[in-house]
Amino acid sequence: MNPLSTVLLVLCATSAALASEFCSEADATIVIKQWNQIYNAGIGAKSRWTMGNEIFSSLFKLKPESEVLFNNVNVANMSSGAFHAHTVRVLSGLDMGINYLNDAGTLTSLTAHLAAQHVARTGLKAVYFDAMGKVLMTVLPSLIDNFNPDAWRNCLLPLKNAIAKGLP
Ligand code: HEM
Ligand SMILES: *[C@@H]1O[C@H](CO)[C@@H](O)[C@H](O)[C@H]1NC(C)=O
Numbered sequence: 001m002n003p004l005s006t007v008l009l010v011l012c013a014t015s016a017a018l019a020s021e022f023c024s025e026a027d028a029t030i031v032i033k034q035w036n037q038i039y040n041a042g043i044g045a046k047s048r049w050t051m052g053n054e055i056f057s058s059l060f061k062l063k064p065e066s067e068v069l070f071n072n073v074n075v076a077n078m079s080s081g082a083f084h085a086h087t088v089r090v091l092s093g094l095d096m097g098i099n100y101l102n103d104a105g106t107l108t109s110l111t112a113h114l115a116a117q118h119v120a121r122t123g124l125k126a127v128y129f130d131a132m133g134k135v136l137m138t139v140l141p142s143l144i145d146n147f148n149p150d151a152w153r154n155c156l157l158p159l160k161n162a163i164a165k166g167l168p
Contacts, residue, residue: 021104021162023155028101030151034144035098039091051143052087053078058135059128066128069121094136097159111162119166129164133157 022028039048056078060067067075073086093114100107118124136156141147 022101022107022158023151025102027151027154030148031155032099032101034146034148034152035095037145038143039095048088048091049084051139052084052091054139055090055132055135056087058139059131062131062135063128066131069123069128093163094159097163098155101155101159108162111159111165114163115165115167118163124167126164126167129160129167133160136160 023031043051056070056075070083070086074080074082077083096110097107097114100110133156137149137152140152141149
């Protein structure tokens with residue numbers, strides 16, 4: 001093998017190894033397209049509010065004890081500006097993550113940053129992120145036309161695992 005093909009082989013193996021932490025490029029392409037159809041194609045502030053509250057209400061049904069973790073953002077009034085701002089921060093985090101599924105280098109940094117922000121809070125547990133995965137896999141099919149469950153599962157579960165990295 002000549003030196004150039006050796007270099008190419010190593011480069012390909014490296015990018016495959018980086019990409020495989022999340023999902024295949026084909027799955028990522030589907031998920032990015034389906035997400036942007038609802039989230040970035042004319043969805044108004046009001047629909048984002050509804051979507052965020054639907055996600056957190058479902059989470060609190062599955063894991064009622066997690067609700068107190070959001071006292072700082074006025075979870076007692078889910079119609080308040082403080083809670084709305086929280087749901088928008090979470091959805092924006094999800095939006096960034098999803099849109100970088102095909103750029104493992106950037107995504108690894110994005111998720112590591114989010115993981116550090118979560119690890120810094122007391123009371124957070126990895127099982128809440130498992131519940132969040134289930135919630136998203138339940139809420140999103142009701143919003144997305146022709147929802148592709150395999151592609152979403154393949155991309156979303158590694159994404160939430162990366163954001164939960166380091167949690168007990
Ligand atoms: C996988 C989806 C998730 C994403 C993208 C996400 C993203 C975010 C972002 C962007 C923030 C704001 C960080 C800051 O400004 O300091 C945040 C805060 C927080 N997240 Fe998450 N999060 C996710 C899931 C969860 C889950 C499952 C829990 C636990 C049930 C959780 C608990 C918290 C808490 C307690 C805060 C701090 C709230 C406050 O400001 O007091 N997150 N999250
Ligand atoms: C919750 O917040 C909304 C928006 O600020 C406000 O209109 C409403 O009165 C609040 N509800 C309670 C019970 O405080």
